[in-house]
Amino acid sequence: MSRNLPDIDPTVPSIARVYDAFLGGKDHYEVDRQVLTEILKIAPEAPRIGRECRAWLIRVVRFLAASAGIDQFLDVGSGLPTAENTHQAVQRINAEAQVVYVDNDPMVAAHGRALLEENDRTHFVVGDLRHPAELLKDPVVSRYLDWTRPIGLIQSNTVHHVADEYQPNQVMAAYIDSLPSGSYVAISHLHNPDDGSDRAELAKESEAKYMAMMGSCHFRTRERIASYFTGLEMVEPGLTYLFEWWPDGPRMTEPATGEYLLLGGVGRKP
Numbered sequence: 001m002s003r004n005l006p007d008i009d010p011t012v013p014s015i016a017r018v019y020d021a022f023l024g025g026k027d028h029y030e031v032d033r034q035v036l037t038e039i040l041k042i043a044p045e046a047p048r049i050g051r052e053c054r055a056w057l058i059r060v061v062r063f064l065a066a067s068a069g070i071d072q073f074l075d076v077g078s079g080l081p082t083a084e085n086t087h088q089a090v091q092r093i094n095a096e097a098q099v100v101y102v103d104n105d106p107m108v109a110a111h112g113r114a115l116l117e118e119n120d121r122t123h124f125v126v127g128d129l130r131h132p133a134e135l136l137k138d139p140v141v142s143r144y145l146d147w148t149r150p151i152g153l154i155q156s157n158t159v160h161h162v163a164d165e166y167q168p169n170q171v172m173a174a175y176i177d178s179l180p181s182g183s184y185v186a187i188s189h190l191h192n193p194d195d196g197s198d199r200a201e202l203a204k205e206s207e208a209k210y211m212a213m214m215g216s217c218h219f220r221t222r223e224r225i226a227s228y229f230t231g232l233e234m235v236e237p238g239l240t241y242l243f244e245w246w247p248d249g250p251r252m253t254e255p256a257t258g259e260y261l262l263l264g265g266v267g268r269k270p
Contacts, residue, residue, distance in 0.1 A: 008106045013214050015161055016079045016105040022050030027107060035213045042205050045256035053188060056242040056264050057156045058089045060186045063235075063246060063266070065090040065097060068184055070152040072098040072145050076129045076175075077158035079103065086154060087122045095121075098144050102127045102135060129158055130166045132174040150182035159228060160190040161216045172228040179269050184235075187228055188242060188264035192219035199260050206261070225263050232267025239265035 010029040017028035021036045024047065039046045064070040071094050075086045078101040087099035100123045103109065109126050123144050127135040135141065145151055153175055162168040176185060192203035203219040210217030226239050237244060242264045243255055 008110075014105050014107070015077075015214065015216060016103065017107060018214065019050065019079050019157070022047055023054060024051075035210070038209050038213060039206065042209070043202065043256075043258040045258050048256065049258050049262065052242055052259060053157055053262065054084070055248075056188060056245060057086070057154070057186075058084055059246050059248065060156075060264075060266055061086050061089045061152065061154065062093065064152040064184055064186070065093040068150075068152075068268075070150055070184060071096065072100075072149070073152040073154060074100050074102065074141065074145060075154040075156075076102045076127075076135075077155065077161070079105075079157075087119075091119070091121065097121060099123070100125060100141055100144055102129065102141075104128050129155070130162055130171055132171060132178065136175075136178055147178075147180060150180055150184070153179060153183065153185045155185070155187045155228075157188050157190075159187060160218050160220065163216070163218065169227055169230075173230065176231055176269060181269055183269045184266055185229065185232055185269070186264070186266045187225070188262060189225045189228070190217065190219040191225065191261050191263045192221060193260075194221050199257055202257055203261050206258075219261065222263060229265060229267040232269055235266040235268060239263055 011031055013032045013035050017032040018035045021028045021032045036046065061073065073086055073090060078086070090097045090099060098121050102125045104126060109124070123140050125135070125138050125140045127138060129135065159168050159172065162171060179185070192207070193200050207217055207219045222239065229239070240263065241255070241260060242262050243251065243259055245264050
């Protein structure tokens with residue numbers, strides 16, 4: 001562990017624990033369930049969307065480990081291990097793949113210690129994704145990732161928690177600049193189409209609820225999200241709805257309104 005963390009506070013919702021509640025996990029408190037309850041009032045499909053986010057992540061890392069041949073991953077803002085995790089998905093494809101997780105939530109850190117005992121190719125770092133220069137100098141990151149070879153950088157549902165005052169464009173540019181040629185970057189992000197539609201209204205209402213209860217959640221336009229991939233060559237189908245990115249099979253139901261409020265994509269650094 002690279003730094004000390006405050007004790008877990010069960011009276012204040014945390015990003016990681018709220019996502020855990022959305023995914024039907026058990027590592028959260030009543031205050032986190034209250035956030036889910038409020039979101040369910042305006043978006044009843046929220047748990048389904050949470051599961052879709054995790055399914056997208058697993059499809060992405062399977063692609064990176066298999067088709068792209070990536071064997072080392074930096075999963076930033078990794079969250080709680082509620083469902084299948086990056087290391088499990090990639091190590092089924094390549095048992096020797098190295099995975100370094102990063103998070104700054106104290107409950108996630110506790111799980112991270114357990115991950116260290118799972119195998120010697122899975123590691124955890126306490127760090128703040130808003131400070132890439134500091135995070136990338138962490139001795140665990142530099143020890144277990146070979147920065148002369150391609151790396152898979154995962155930012156799954158993380159950048160929308162970076163407020164504009166922390167300049168998310170510059171944050172992502174710093175990560176991308178640090179990556180070796182041939183690396184891949186995967187980002188999923190909450191989306192506001194900003195077109196006066198019902199989807200845009202739901203995005204604004206959802207953002208207001210999240211901000212009121214958690215103080216961190218920004219629905220951004222497609223253009224803003226696309227800018228986080230600057231300098232990368234996008235993998236087809238580019239920046240799209242999560243359910244349209246390399247689906248495992250034909251869709252049997254129509255997407256709910258809320259499913260159009262998340263965009264994801266993968267880019268390769270030339």
